[in-house]
Amino acid sequence: MVIIMERLKSSPPLMIVSDLDHTMVDHQDSENLSLLRFNSLWEYAYRRDSLLVFSTARSPILYKELRKEKPLLTPDIIITSIGTEIACGNSMVPDHAWVESLNSDKWNREIVLEETSKFPELTLQPKTEQRLHKVSFYIDEGKGEAVTKELSQLLEKRGLDVKIIHSWGKNVDVIPRAAGKGEALEYLLKKLNAQGIFPVNTLACGDSEHDAELFSIPDVHGVMVIMLTHHNLLLHFYRNPKPLLVLSMCFVKVSNSQEELLKWHSENAFDNSKVIHSSERCADGIIQAIDHFKLGPTLSPRDASEFLSRKTDVANPGQEAVRFYLFYERLRRGEIKKYESYIDSFKESCHQAAVFLHPSGAEKSLRDTIDEMRKYHGDKKGKKFCVWVDQVLVIDTIPGKWIVNFDKWEQCGDERKCCTTTLEFTSKGEELVWEKVKQIWSEESEVKDDDNTSWII
Secondary structure, eight states: HHHHOOOOOOOEEEEEOOOTTTTBBTTTTOOHHHHHHHHHHHIIIOOOOOOEEEOSSSSSHHHHHHHHHHHOOOOOOOTTTTTTTTEEETTTEOOHHHHHHHHHOOOOOHHHHHHTOOTTTTTEOGGGGGTTTTEEEHHHETHHHHHHHHHHHHHHHTTOOEEEEEEETEEEEEEETEEEEEEHHHHHHHHHTTTTTSEEEEEESSGOOOOOGHHHHHEEEEOOOOOOOHHHHHHHHHHSSSOOOOOSSOOOOOHHHHHHHHHHHHHHHOOOEEEOOOOOHHHHHHHHHHHHHHHHHOOOOOTTTTTSSSOTTTTTHHHHHHHHHHHHHHTTTTOOOTTTHHHHHHHHHEEEEEEOTTTTTTTEEEHHHHGGGGGTTTTTTTEEEEEEEEEEEEEEETEEEEEEEEEEEEEEEEEEEEEEEEEEEEETTTTEEEEEEEEEEEOHHHSSOOOOOTOOO
């Protein structure tokens, strides 16, 4: 929380709390288009003064694996293991106060393991998913309801107070009663309030029964990112005469876990105007909810036709980084026809003596570096090539000068490179002048190449 306190000057206008799998992340989208669209919107319009929280059933280990598979932003706070663990910042510093709050005589892992061993229908999940306050199993399909009911009674007789969560028809998780995604979010809100940075608006996003608790917290906006079947759509209209948020509906099979969330919504939240269904998939559904609740800007720079016009908001120089690297991606994908004029525009925005410090340690003229980009036009055309920036923040400002820091990611096929990048700007009227670009290889980079011709900028 100290890291957040240092960054935020006042209450964040928006805090997004999102599940990952099938909510923020669309596993059917091989190009990650919706996720990249959200990423550029967040870094362009929200990162400097709002909060991004991921809330996932994944353990920290599997969360880190997902980060290697998908272009995820770094959240300010990460809630993992179904709300039993909370960590803060890029280094994922554990919230020890939350851990202590879950320690009580009503929770005992050994007793849970002893009682669950009596059920041949339950198989322990891998060690990565066994946590201090979570014991996880696979279960034979169709046996979840009976097993969880009997197990609950046995654990209650042993003096434990637990939640047993049956999800996706095949998983059973046992956690303390005081834990869960909803409880973790309530804890965070109380902590932020105590520190004077309570969010003006909070948007919770999820797709399964794991996320139902998120939608039960008063004054929190919620979006259920579920694509409804024809049957479920008719059922919802029958039960609720008020129109749903339906802009364009695609009918696909709804999983057992999503059916449970729909059932919860029918029984608990039909009259709650703060909880809606999206009609867009995953991250696009989150953007749709921001628009529906009027929580802030929703036009992603990836969708803006004039994002290269270089209309600069001097108060938010981080936007310059987002805009430049979108241009860089589209240049190399061969998607910009009048790229020469854009290169000239960026070149003119650089000071005559501006320098680029390559991650290899080589120093080059920034103007010459940008000029050389002409020969890379379309070199990634037809390939799975994408670029995104993460944690775009002004780290220092003095009158007339700004220093912006972020991670610049570049992926082509399965190969990823990442550089921690620092931009230095000065102002000329209402325009930003590039003075310096410095890059060093990030610890997360899978490729670290000191050949200063293979990494452009």
